[in-house]
Amino acid sequence: MRWFWVDRFVEFKSGVSATSIKNVSLAEEHLHDHFPGFAVMPGSLILEGLAQTGGILLGEKNNFDHIVVLAKVPKIKYHSYACPGDQLRYHTELVESSHEGGRVACTAHVGERLVAEAEIIFAHLDSMDESMSQSIDQKNFVFEMGLMSILDVDAISQAVNSDS
Amino acid sequence: MSSEEEILSKVQETLIDALGVDDDEVSPEATLVGDLGAESIDFLDIVFRLEKTFDVKIPRGELFPEGLAAADSGFIEDGVVTAAGLDELRTRIPHADIDKLAADPKVENIQDLFTVEMMCKFMSNKLASK
Numbered sequence: 001m002r003w004f005w006v007d008r009f010v011e012f013k014s015g016v017s018a019t020s021i022k023n024v025s026l027a028e029e030h031l032h033d034h035f036p037g038f039a040v041m042p043g044s045l046i047l048e049g050l051a052q053t054g055g056i057l058l059g060e061k062n063n064f065d066h067i068v069v070l071a072k073v074p075k076i077k078y079h080s081y082a083c084p085g086d087q088l089r090y091h092t093e094l095v096e097s098s099h100e101g102g103r104v105a106c107t108a109h110v111g112e113r114l115v116a117e118a119e120i121i122f123a124h125l126d127s128m129d130e131s132m133s134q135s136i137d138q139k140n141f142v143f144e145m146g147l148m149s150i151l152d153v154d155a156i157s158q159a160v161n162s163d164s
Numbered sequence: 165m166s167s168e169e170e171i172l173s174k175v176q177e178t179l180i181d182a183l184g185v186d187d188d189e190v191s192p193e194a195t196l197v198g199d200l201g202a203e204s205i206d207f208l209d210i211v212f213r214l215e216k217t218f219d220v221k222i223p224r225g226e227l228f229p230e231g232l233a234a235a236d237s238g239f240i241e242d243g244v245v246t247a248a249g250l251d252e253l254r255t256r257i258p259h260a261d262i263d264k265l266a267a268d269p270k271v272e273n274i275q276d277l278f279t280v281e282m283m284c285k286f287m288s289n290k291l292a293s294k
Binding site for chain 1: 209
């Protein structure tokens, strides 16, 4: 399993907002334990999906020059559940961004139903601590390594859908 | 409401939101780290919020300078801030009460320079020069 908690980006406005979707599936092992007889996506993983969406939004603004890490979640409120078969729609807006990091405001919806809303602060690890920028090879970090391939899914989807 | 009171109230509001503290904890003398439990990452959050609330740009290190107690700064000897170090602090954070630190210049007291009052002074200067 890979640590991808969004399936596809559906809208990307550079430096402004990003929207992604996550299809919840009963194939995900943890749903059988969370909880027995009441399969709902863990709130922490919804937050992770929001952070991946917002983190890419911030990273892209700076051409992925910085190592973006989730630093703080000042606000998270869960209003409802997402269960197998649901499609979560993660919408993130870049509220602040500076050399040191950024802040996004985000929501998770299933259809019209609000599932969660959050505020997430990211730090640029290389700006916060210079020793980090030397010890971490940017090319091996999450954006370069794998997470960015989420953006490719969009291209595949467009190609597949335009054939039909 | 005078502008000083208004600044204090906005700074208090910012800290209540950023640190999840109660309003009665955010007295002007309260230290951010010692009394209000702020951690390094909270300073980034606080700066973002102040910029938004007061509609100003706060360049990095202006409100909360970094690396003050770095071993290679040359301003620390035997765990105590030197006279040159105190002068440096007066220049870099004129909004902080350096005299109070000078009375007991232990390195671990540097973080106590960051108080609610210090933030208010900074914002007041910042708004005056806007």
